[in-house]
Amino acid sequence: MELETNHNASVLNNSSPKNNSRLGPHSGLPKYPTSGAVSSSSLHLTVPRKKTGLLDDVRLSGWLDAMKSSSPTQLEPSRDSATELTDKEIAYRNWMLKYPSALASFDKITTYAKDKKVVLFLDYDGTLSPIVDNPDQAFMSNNMRMAVKNVAKYVPTAIISGRSRDKVLEFVGLTELYYAGSHGMDIMGPVSANTDGHTNCVRSTEKQGKEDNLYQPASEFLPMIDEIRKSLVEITKDIEGAKVEDNRFCVSVHYRNVEEKSWTTIAQSVHDIMKNYPRLRLSHGRKVLEIRPVLDWDKGKACEFLLESLGYSNCDTVLPIYIGDDRTDEDAFKVLRAGNQGFGIFVSSAPKASNAFYSLRDTSEVLEFLKSLGKWKEASALQL
Ligand SMILES: O=P(O)(O)OC[C@H]1O[C@H](O[C@H]2O[C@H](CO)[C@@H](O)[C@H](O)[C@H]2O)[C@H](O)[C@@H](O)[C@@H]1O
Numbered sequence: 001m002e003l004e005t006n007h008n009a010s011v012l013n014n015s016s017p018k019n020n021s022r023l024g025p026h027s028g029l030p031k032y033p034t035s036g037a038v039s040s041s042s043l044h045l046t047v048p049r050k051k052t053g054l055l056d057d058v059r060l061s062g063w064l065d066a067m068k069s070s071s072p073t074q075l076e077p078s079r080d081s082a083t084e085l086t087d088k089e090i091a092y093r094n095w096m097l098k099y100p101s102a103l104a105s106f107d108k109i110t111t112y113a114k115d116k117k118v119v120l121f122l123d124y125d126g127t128l129s130p131i132v133d134n135p136d137q138a139f140m141s142n143n144m145r146m147a148v149k150n151v152a153k154y155v156p157t158a159i160i161s162g163r164s165r166d167k168v169l170e171f172v173g174l175t176e177l178y179y180a181g182s183h184g185m186d187i188m189g190p191v192s193a194n195t196d197g198h199t200n201c202v203r204s205t206e207k208q209g210k211e212d213n214l215y216q217p218a219s220e221f222l223p224m225i226d227e228i229r230k231s232l233v234e235i236t237k238d239i240e241g242a243k244v245e246d247n248r249f250c251v252s253v254h255y256r257n258v259e260e261k262s263w264t265t266i267a268q269s270v271h272d273i274m275k276n277y278p279r280l281r282l283s284h285g286r287k288v289l290e291i292r293p294v295l296d297w298d299k300g301k302a303c304e305f306l307l308e309s310l311g312y313s314n315c316d317t318v319l320p321i322y323i324g325d326d327r328t329d330e331d332a333f334k335v336l337r338a339g340n341q342g343f344g345i346f347v348s349s350a351p352k353a354s355n356a357f358y359s360l361r362d363t364s365e366v367l368e369f370l371k372s373l374g375k376w377k378e379a380s381a382l383q384l
Pocket residue numbers: 123124125126130131132133134135138160161162163245247252254256285286287288290326328
């Protein structure tokens with residue numbers, strides 16, 4: 001579920017889980033959750049805006065609520081004795097009944113994947129690297145890099161990030177992968193005749209000696225994004241802890257290090273600027289406001305594009321797996337769900353509604369999963 005806001009309205013999108021016939025009866029994989037916050041109906045809630053004071057504008061459009069909900073207050077654990085589970089842990093375990101651990105379900109996953117061509121999609125922040133206060137220092141561990149490198153020997157692997165493509169490539173440092181930056185609006189993927197129908201798709205030789213397909217559906221927005229980024233830097237410069245990040249086709253306004261009492265100021269400032277840009281919209285990430293083009297393109301579309309580029313669209317023998325922790329990853333989880341082809345793995349240490357199929361608690365569990373996948377693929381390759 002993603003709460004998106006443009007300057008006119010708040011839109012609460014909730015996808016409808018489709019039938020599960022392809023994965024369900026044949027795979028032994030669990031059925032999609034049928035209860036809880038992932039509802040079976042689509043809900044588009046439009047909040048009309050009354051003309052009121054500026055602060056009310058921000059409150060009405062739900063920005064502040066969304067900013068607060070992206071950073072929930074941790075409840076004090078209640079437990080009677082050292083041997084008892086905390087309420088938090090009990091809630092997490094109950095949640096895992098709906099979103100089973102991908103590690104505990106590893107045998108089931110590989111049984112299903114045995115005759116399939118696995119394609120791996122990985123989000124970066126909060127998935128490959130732990131969330132840290134300074135976005136410029138969100139380094140991934142070398143162990144994680146080695147695990148990704150190893151799995152990519154056997155499985156086409158793409159990183160799909162909200163960051164700029166250059167930045168995420170710099171962090172990951174593996175040129176053998178495919179990369180989609182700016183929430184999928186800047187894709188470097190395999191050369192393929194299958195993507196010839198897409199405009200804005202050109203051949204590139206950025207990687208020495210190797211030809212790739214560069215797809216940038218939002219290229220016309222670059223001057224606008226650049227302009228708004230400069231304005232955002234200007235209006236946030238006196239808010240202590242605020243940081244504006246250039247993600248090429250999108251801009252992030254971070255408030256992780258801003259005192260909560262100043263969040264209204266941030267929300268109001270961003271809101272005021274966005275009024276002048278009806279072709280841009282805002283979405284909420286983890287203590288970050290993300291401004292991007294109003295374009296029917298997201299991480300889910302990027303996965304479809306890459307699968308198409310690899311020659312796997314509408315292919316029964318492909319198993320796409322997407323691992324991510326953020327609201328923007330839900331777009332990809334939804335696509336995999338709707339196509340009934342593969343599944344999402346939601347990285348979260350707290351119970352949250354998701355369109356993913358499985359869960360992993362944190363980046364250390366992601367590491368274990370990738371290592372296991374690599375080992376399993378290596379062993380299967382030896383058997384051939
Ligand atoms: O799609 P992703 O790869 O998950 O990128 C989403 C945003 O991630 C980064 O911000 C988040 O991680 C930072 C470092 O741990 C953290 O400081 C911040 O609070 C998080 O929101 C990145 O800086 C953003 O630009 C991305 O859009």
